Amino acid sequence: MAGLLAARALVESYDKVTVVERDLPLAHGEARRGVPQGKHAHLLLARGKQLLEQMFPGITDELVAGGAVAFPVLEQFRSQVIGRDVRRGHVGEFVSMTRPFLESHVRQRMQVRGVTFLDGHDAVGLAATDGRVTGARVDDGHGERVLDADLVVDALGRGARNAAWLAELGYPAPPTDELHVDIGYSSRLLRTPHDALGPDKAMLIGPKPGLSRAMALFKVEGDSRWLLTLVGYADHPPTDDEGFMDFARTVVPDETFAMLKESEPLSEIRRFRFPTSRRRRYDKLRSFPEGLLVAGDAICSFNPIYGQGMSVAAMQAEALRRTLAGGDHDLARRYFRAVARLVAPVWRLAVQADLAIPEIQAPRPLSFRLTNAYVERLQRATSLDEAAASRFFRVTSLVDPPSRLFGPAMAWHALRTHK
Ligand SMILES: Cc1cc2nc3c(=O)[nH]c(=O)nc-3n(C[C@H](O)[C@H](O)[C@H](O)COP(=O)(O)OP(=O)(O)OC[C@H]3O[C@@H](n4cnc5c(N)ncnc54)[C@H](O)[C@@H]3O)c2cc1C
Structure with a gap:
């Protein structure tokens, strides 16, 4: 997602943008191997939705026309914070859908002149001359080649090997802030026999004193389809049917649990373990090669329970667009400073809650x-x-x-x- 949104920012300043992706595209609606988190509840926060609409005018209507579920937050959204029901009110609109659905629509909107997708290509390193990055080394399974570029943006996600690539070029790794959160997710797509939550389209229950478990239940695209995600700190939700339901029983209200028992499973139970939130401080580096930037989870990967990652990726893309609009002198320093300013308060918000x-x-x-x-x-x-x-x-x-x-x-x- 960070790569697609960075590409959106780049097309405004460069004639030719190439998006390199290791996976091959899958059928509509499936989560790719490179994005295993796509099988779990993915909430696009209001800020992310605003920015996406700015970048791709009309995309919200398009998503809804395609089956995404739009609803007013707090009006048709049941949520519990520290064990208490949050009062209903009006804050704006949420759009609920699965992550692959959102991603496929954003990708579709990026099929524009000047943008090329190189799917099935593994980015294996950087090409550089005299300490300046001049391209990316990619491998399509038949051998390596160099893609020359004026600017390379590393948006390879949380597992990005950017620090090792910098070391190969003789640059230091960025200082890193980490918080070990040891959070586990288990999720399953369900079909409910009737509208699961009455008029409500989503339910979020956060941890409460004495129970560090949480859950999300979102209506998503498709006929009566709901995505149920169970979350636990240190004690992770199981992936067998009985254990999953036993865990759910401890978090969801009784009437919702009764409905869950009547639902038809549409997928296996999939798990994700997220050990550590991590923020890499590229803004603190004294030296950084020209011709290279970093974006998305490769900079900061937040505890997913707060649903911040995609919105922050959009905020970073907006910072990239603005930085490029100001010219390319001292690009990395200006960009990383702008990103640090926007990431810092979000990071503090998440760490404070953790x-x-x-x-x-x-x-x-x-x-x-x-x-x-x-x-x-x-x-x-x-x-x-x-x-x-x-x-x-x-x-x-x-x-x-x-x-x-x-x-x-x-x-x-x-x-x-x-x-
Ligand atoms: C369990 C879980 C739940 C989450 N829930 C939410 C949520 O509710 N809301 C929210 O906003 N965010 C959520 N997030 C975070 C969100 O998924 C990310 O922040 C967001 O996707 C931005 O990440 P990214 O694009 O930087 O990385 P990713 O989404 O991980 O994408 C990285 C991309 O790089 C590709 N790639 C990796 N290595 C290579 C390589 N060597 N060569 C070529 N391609 C490569 C991968 O295939 C992938 O397509 C969640 C995360 C997790 C783990």
């Missing part, structure tokens, strides 16, 4: 404990007050900056909230 989970082993400084007590009050306020719920969700949807949580309106909600 440190509230007792299973996560990490030091908790006093500043965290004070902020956490405040944020917990805000979370309680979301169950009591519609305005508090809307304001809180605008921040977690990345529409408003996290600093808004500490503004006068939210402080007022926190002050008025009792246990």
